[in-house]
Amino acid sequence: MTAQRPDRIAPVIATAGGRVELSGDLLIGTVADLVSHAPAPGADVQAVDLSRVERMDTAGAWFVLDLAARLSGGDAPAPIEGASDSQATLLDTVRENMPRATPAPEPRASLTDRIARLGRATYGVGLVAVEMTAFLGQVVAALAGLVLRPRRLRLTSLVHHMQEVGWNAIPIVTLMAFLIGVVLAFQGSAQLRQFGAEVFVVDLIAIAVLRELGILLTAIIVAGRSGSAFTAAIGSMKMREEVSAMRTLGLDPVQILVVPRVLALFLTLPLLGFIADVAGLVGGAVMSWIELGVSPVVFQSRLVANIDLWQFGVGIIKAPFFALIIGVIGCYEGLKVGGNAESLGRLTSTSVVVAIFMVIVVDALFSIFFALVGV
Structure with missing residues (x-):
């Protein structure tokens, strides 16, 4: 009569010859007894032997993996040997689902670190400003060269970019300016009606649209629409090494790619500003007629x-x-694009943000200047 195998064989842990040998059943109800008998962390252990382990569940697998990690003293876990195929599969499954060690939080930056970080950022901004100023000088020199040698002007490219920048932008610029005029008239009438000065809404609309909002919002729209297109187009050519091929052939990328785009903006933005002014006045006149009863004839005569x-x-x-600001910044950022799509997207966004910021800054400077000279 053969002896029956007990339901559970008590696990045993032993250390011999630099190896930790486990035997018995490593189950959820038995591994707790082994914790106190495990070797100290960092012990000189070469391997964990499972050849005498009868049964093992996920709790036992977790104990084995944790033991191997603790015995390594922070280095690579001690190797696990002697596991059967099913035990090895269970160990792999538990290892993949064990919680990852959370990295230690970075120490809080000191005042010195913050000052150093601010200094590095300021230095980087200064370098970009110097590079952009040098690029602006190249563009201005190339534009001045066209006066001496007009045959260098690529008329086909210029007309194409004028259509893209100017003609195709007329609908969105007109709609924007018309709605701005409507909003100014509506909000202005609500305030001026309290003082019985509704007729002065014409002056409000005219000064706001003609002096500031018409050209400023047009420039912002063009910066987002055409400035980003300049960066994306030139950046794509830079990624495909077409710009490098131009230089190899002795062609100047500034003369071929930048000058037609900047000149197209230079010629079309004043026209777009004029269209925006007219559309803004029309929008204001329509809303004044609807809201205040100021007829178009009265609006025109007071204007x-x-x-x-x-x-x-x-x-x-x-x-x-x-x-000039929008064109130079858009082309400058396009020529900085590297060989991956990530830099193309990042620099396209940068060109839009920087161009809009610089447009607003220059507009503020113009406003201060005209106020000082009394215009």
Whole structure:
């Protein structure tokens, strides 16, 4: 009569010859007894032997893996040997699902670290400003060269970019300016009605649209629409090594890629600003007629009588400067694109943000200047 195998064989842990030998059943109800008998962490253990283990569940597998990790003293876990195929599969499954060690939180930056970080950021901004200034000089020199040698102008490319930048942007610019005029008239009438000065809404709309909002919002739309397109187009050519091929052939990328785009913006942005001014005045006149009963004839007569030509000139004078800013920044960021799509997307976003920021800064400087000279 053969002896029956007991339901559970008590597990045993032993250390011999630099090896930890486990035997018995490593089950959820038995592994707790082994914790106190495990070797100290960092002991000189070469391997964990499971050749005498009868049965093992997930709790036992977790104990084996934790024991191997603790015995290593923080290095690679001690190797596990002697496991059957089913035990090895269970160990792999538990190992994949064990919680990962959370990295220690970074120490809080000291005041010195923050000052150093600010200094590095300021230095980086200064380098970009110097590079962009040098690039602006290249573009201005190339534009001046066209005066001496007009045959260098690529007329086909110029006309193409004028269509993309100017003609195709007319619908969105017109709609934007019209709605801005509507909003100004509606909000202005609500405030001026309290004082019985509804007729002054014409002056409000005209000054706001002609001096500031017409050209400023047009430049912002063009920066988001055309500035990003410049960066994406030139950046794609940079990724495909087409810019390097131009330089190899002795062609100047600034003359071929940058000048037509900047010149197209230089010529079309004032026209877009004029269209935005007209659309804004029309929108304001329509809302004034609806909301205040100011007829188009009255609106026109008051506009002509109280608004001089300089109000329009103050806005249009800014257009060439805005065009130069948008074109130079868009092309500069495009030429900085590396060989991956990540840099293309990042620099496209950067060109839009920087161009809009610089447009607003220059507009503020113009406003201060015109206030000082009394215009």
